[in-house]
Amino acid sequence: MELIMLSPDSKEPLYIQLYKHFKGEIENSRLSEGEKLPSIRGLAKSLAVSKITVEKAYQQLMSEGYIENCDRSRYRVNNYEGIAFKAAWPADTQAAASTVEIEEGTVFYDFASGEMDIDGFNFSLWKRYVSKVFANKERLVGYGNIQGEEELRSEIAKYVHNSRGGKVSKEQIIIGPGVQSLLNTLCSILKADTSSIAFEEPGFKNGRHIFADHGFQIIPIKMKTDGIDMEELVASKTRLVYVSPSHQFPTGYIMPIGKRNRLLRWAEEVEATIIEDDYDSEFRYFGRPIPALKGLDYGENVVYLGSFSKVMPPSMRISYMVLPDRLLPVYHKNSSLYNQAASTIEQLALAKFMGDGHLERQIRRLRKLYYEKSLLFFDALKRVFGRLVEVNETESGLHTLITVHSELTAQELVDRAMAKGCRVASVQDYYWENTPEKQPRMILYFSKIPAGNMLQAVQLLKEAWFPAGELGAGNSGTRITSAGRRERKR
Structure with missing residues (x-):
């Protein structure tokens, strides 16, 4: 593999430079089908960049079909011939899900749980x-x-x-x-x-x-x-x-x-x-x-x-x-x-x-992990849903609220997500009395979603709520809001 050269002085973000490097390697057959890319942690260390930079580059390559996820931290090259943009399904269910219905009750991505990241504890x-x-x-x-x-x-x-x-x-x-x-x-x-x-x-x-x-x-x-x-x-x-x-x-x-x-x-x-x-x-x-x-x-x-x-x-x-x-x-x-x-x-x-002193170290470790995952999560929501949802970003915690601009009820959104293997919860479930919600709001946790699968998970959610052919009803007037949030460095 050719030496990777990144320029911090370039107007292009580092992750875009890294994405373009691997894209060129694959298109010019210098990386062949099935060949594994460097691990996220290893590549970030060797290039002296953050893990989030490598993760975002790999996510872009995967969303365009250049690579696929073969375990939590390693990716391998897809067959380049005829590559086209494809919906990012969970890697281990992609082929099966495209031909058969998902078994009822199967959960690929749990957006309703604030449970710990599987790699978050020693x-x-x-x-x-x-x-x-x-x-x-x-x-x-x-x-x-x-x-x-x-x-x-x-x-x-x-x-x-x-x-x-x-x-x-x-x-x-x-x-x-x-x-x-x-x-x-x-x-x-x-x-x-x-x-x-x-x-x-x-x-x-x-x-x-x-x-x-x-x-x-x-x-x-x-x-x-x-x-x-x-x-x-x-x-x-x-x-x-x-x-x-x-x-x-x-x-x-x-x-x-x-x-x-x-x-x-x-x-x-x-x-x-x-x-x-x-x-x-x-x-x-x-x-x-x-x-x-x-x-x-x-x-x-x-x-x-x-x-x-x-x-x-x-x-x-x-x-x-x-x-x-x-x-x-x-x-x-x-x-x-x-x-x-x-x-x-x-x-x-x-x-x-x-x-x-291990609890304090554990908290610092998780705070860094979840902050990086939050960047991936909010970026994925914006890229995938665009103006179809309104996202309430906060500067703390493991979840967010989104307002879904859809004519479906909150329960219908929950059911549609579950049919696609995504578990979500509705804000309406947390009212003691009748909800004043004018449009359905959903609670989405990101803590349990693997960083390497964040984009696919959000994309699968969009497929559940806005199938091809049904877009258009709630496509306008949406925005990203911020609850007292300062501009984050990315």
């Missing part, structure tokens, strides 16, 4: 920490601490203080196997004090159902671009509210510092309790993270919920809750009613993992 390293736990068998033959293992609670207290600004003690922390399990415990603590709870609308539907099952009246409060509507909240007369200010789900809105202080003042004035779900707080790609409400709270009014499910494999099932001191006596009074369902083995392994 399982070999984790295995070593789990193995260390078995050296102390005495700790493993009992049921463990009801509140959670002391070592892990100590590490979490330091983590919340260093990363989110919250001054908490290990005595305030309760470990659980997921946020929903902790909410059941929290309901039993709060039910004697209040009978209603306000939730963001749209918002965390599973949380609302848990509180409803415990007899709480659910009061939906509409979302504004800067967070929950304070006028509606005050008018509701409730003294309990559930918010996710760092990255609201599903809108992606981030509550600014002024609004956070206002919410805390309200809680002080009416002696209310704020449940802060610090969802996706680790993945803010620009600027410094805004302090958590817990870090700003001096009145003991915030219950803080955190989870490791976005930075560690969610199969580990470890989340935590920080109670204000005033609620601890109620918890301890009823503690005999609770069971610790989180694995003692994994709690102890995680405590040591955190103590050795």
